[in-house]
Amino acid sequence: MTRRRSVRKIRRGGVGLYSPFWLLLPASLMIGFILVIPLGYTVYLSFFKENLFARSPIFVGIKNYGVLFKDKIFWISFRQSAIFTLGSVSGEYLLGLGSALLLYKSLRGQTIWRALILFPWVVPIIVSTLVWKWMLTPRYGIINNLIVNLGLPSKFWLGDPKVVMPTVIFINIWRSFPFFTIVILAGLQAISLDVLEAASIDGASGWKKFRYIILPHIRGISATVVILHIILTFGHFDTIWFLTRGGPSTFTEVLPTYMYRQAFMFYEVGYASTLAVWTVAIIATITVFLYYTFYSSKRSR
Amino acid sequence: MRKIYWWLLLLLLMVFVLFPFYWMIVSSIKPTPDVLTLNPTLIPKRVTFEHYGFSWYQMNLGRFFGNSFAIAIGTTFLALLLTTPASYALSRIPRGRNLALLVFLLSYIIPPVALLTPLYFVMTKLRLVDTYLAVVLSHATFGIPFCLWLQTTYFDGIPVELDEAACTDGASFLQTMRYVILPVALPGLVVSGLFVFILSWDEFLFAYTFTSSDASRTITAGLFQFIGANIVQWGDLMASATLTTVPIGIIFFLIQKWLIEGLTAGAVKG
Numbered sequence: 001m002t003r004r005r006s007v008r009k010i011r012r013g014g015v016g017l018y019s020p021f022w023l024l025l026p027a028s029l030m031i032g033f034i035l036v037i038p039l040g041y042t043v044y045l046s047f048f049k050e051n052l053f054a055r056s057p058i059f060v061g062i063k064n065y066g067v068l069f070k071d072k073i074f075w076i077s078f079r080q081s082a083i084f085t086l087g088s089v090s091g092e093y094l095l096g097l098g099s100a101l102l103l104y105k106s107l108r109g110q111t112i113w114r115a116l117i118l119f120p121w122v123v124p125i126i127v128s129t130l131v132w133k134w135m136l137t138p139r140y141g142i143i144n145n146l147i148v149n150l151g152l153p154s155k156f157w158l159g160d161p162k163v164v165m166p167t168v169i170f171i172n173i174w175r176s177f178p179f180f181t182i183v184i185l186a187g188l189q190a191i192s193l194d195v196l197e198a199a200s201i202d203g204a205s206g207w208k209k210f211r212y213i214i215l216p217h218i219r220g221i222s223a224t225v226v227i228l229h230i231i232l233t234f235g236h237f238d239t240i241w242f243l244t245r246g247g248p249s250t251f252t253e254v255l256p257t258y259m260y261r262q263a264f265m266f267y268e269v270g271y272a273s274t275l276a277v278w279t280v281a282i283i284a285t286i287t288v289f290l291y292y293t294f295y296s297s298k299r300s301r
Numbered sequence: 302m303r304k305i306y307w308w309l310l311l312l313l314l315m316v317f318v319l320f321p322f323y324w325m326i327v328s329s330i331k332p333t334p335d336v337l338t339l340n341p342t343l344i345p346k347r348v349t350f351e352h353y354g355f356s357w358y359q360m361n362l363g364r365f366f367g368n369s370f371a372i373a374i375g376t377t378f379l380a381l382l383l384t385t386p387a388s389y390a391l392s393r394i395p396r397g398r399n400l401a402l403l404v405f406l407l408s409y410i411i412p413p414v415a416l417l418t419p420l421y422f423v424m425t426k427l428r429l430v431d432t433y434l435a436v437v438l439s440h441a442t443f444g445i446p447f448c449l450w451l452q453t454t455y456f457d458g459i460p461v462e463l464d465e466a467a468c469t470d471g472a473s474f475l476q477t478m479r480y481v482i483l484p485v486a487l488p489g490l491v492v493s494g495l496f497v498f499i500l501s502w503d504e505f506l507f508a509y510t511f512t513s514s515d516a517s518r519t520i521t522a523g524l525f526q527f528i529g530a531n532i533v534q535w536g537d538l539m540a541s542a543t544l545t546t547v548p549i550g551i552i553f554f555l556i557q558k559w560l561i562e563g564l565t566a567g568a569v570k571g
Contacts, residue, residue, distance in 0.1 A: 027387035027405075030445060034438055037419075123322075126524045134328065260414050
């Protein structure tokens with residue numbers, strides 16, 4: 001109510017030019033220019049057979065979409081995108097929840113630990129992947145060195161089809177779980193201590209407190225951060241590209257890397273756009289589905 | 302007694318999180334024979350800075366550093382210039398605040414790689430390829446939504462009564478902004494600006510695609526070249542990686558308290 005009144009006042013003060021509309025316009029125009037128009041252009045391009053080296057693009061209608069359905073690598077990438085996303089986000093959530101509970105417990109120095117944990121998340125991905133690549137190097141890498149000293153066989157972590165996907169997921173978890181930690185920790189800190197104390201007095205065990213007080217309290221932020229990361233991970237390109245470039249063969253190819261390969265290595269711009277449209281459509285569907293599932297179940301409670 | 306277990310777990314967690322950075326720094330100051338060895342030591346036996354000299358001069362890291370600085374500063378100012386009025390407006394409008402924020406945040410469902418081709422065409426048409434401006438403009442795709450999200454929360458924390466008081470005292474809109482709102486909002490703006498600086502510094506895909514020569518190549522794109530070249534001079538690479546991390550490490554630890562509060566405020570409420 002006060003908010004509404006003040007806006008009217010500002011307008012009445014003879015500064016109508018500075019209505020919210022004008023204040024929002026520059027940012028909106030910019031977003032339109034670098035986001036909405038390119039996105040529309042992607043949809044447009046997806047109806048063409050266009051190679052960057054060919055003279056002129058040929059309109060092919062929805063033919064690219066038909067090609068896509070018969071494209072084996074598209075399905076492989078799709079499946080691996082799903083595996084990469086589910087593996088990463090579930091690992092990030094578990095590790096994030098665990099570490100948040102740990103920080104919540106050990107109260108001293110909480111802010112310092114919190115900041116140190118978040119560090120991998122702010123470091124350029126090229127730096128962290130480079131370090132992991134070095135640690136995982138077959139001969140001189142510290143990890144194989146450690147394994148061999150323990151009497152176990154060394155592994156070709158980023159070259160062996162059997163272990164490459166788990167390795168990539170592991171590194172991605174290492175990089176992203178800190179964000180879960182700080183958000184869940186903030187959620188934990190919002191729980192009133194009185195409630196937990198009352199439960200203790202009533203004789204609730206640690207597990208019961210966790211199950212019936214802590215978990216319900218952090219349900220909302222958990223959903224927010226999980227949905228956000230499913231979206232971000234499904235479209236994530238850098239980590240996989242730096243570590244394996246989708247290889248060996250196609251064992252870590254995901255939709256973003258496949259899209260990039262089509263556009264910037266095969267120069268098949270039309271087909272790459274089709275892939276882009278599909279990927280955005282898949283992410284949008286997942287988002288709407290998750291959002292709806294979460295909020296409708298919340299209402300029914 | 303049980304406390305000890307918690308501390309042990311915490312120690313384990315910290316080793317897991319930070320060991321790669323420790324190893325990065327240690328490998329960057331060991332002479333090459335001590336780096337490429339089957340018996341690496343956790344603590345360097347001999348210390349050298351030759352890798353740093355090599356990466357700064359031979360690998361042209363100095364040049365990439367300058368480019369990254371220019372681009373990150375440009376991105377920061379562009380984002381702040383556009384989003385400060387917008388987020389102020391969003392925090393003050395009577396209706397549609399959350400809807401508008403949601404619309405801007407929807408941009409996150411578009412993976413950057415999906416925007417790459419069309420943006421490349423746009424940049425080519427505008428003859429911007431291989432300029433700072435191309436990278437700065439593309440970085441606004443994530444800088445603007447992020448700043449809006451963070452700053453709207455900051456502006457929410459400034460009571461409307463402040464606007465009203467200035468208004469009744471006869472201040473014009475611009476005067477209200479200049480003398481009342483912006484001074485109060487400044488810390489929040491600085492934090493979000495510095496974080497956009499980090500995001501821009503870290504970004505790879507746009508920076509790599511829209512630059513084609515050392516004249517505008519950023520540090521992340523520069524580092525990527527060395528992976529591609531199959532260099533196994535891990536000492537030099539680790540020195541470059543360390544140098545790349547230093548500026549954002551400093552910024553991050555300066556702003557971490559306010560940054561984490563800002564990041565989590567939105568999530569906890571939402």
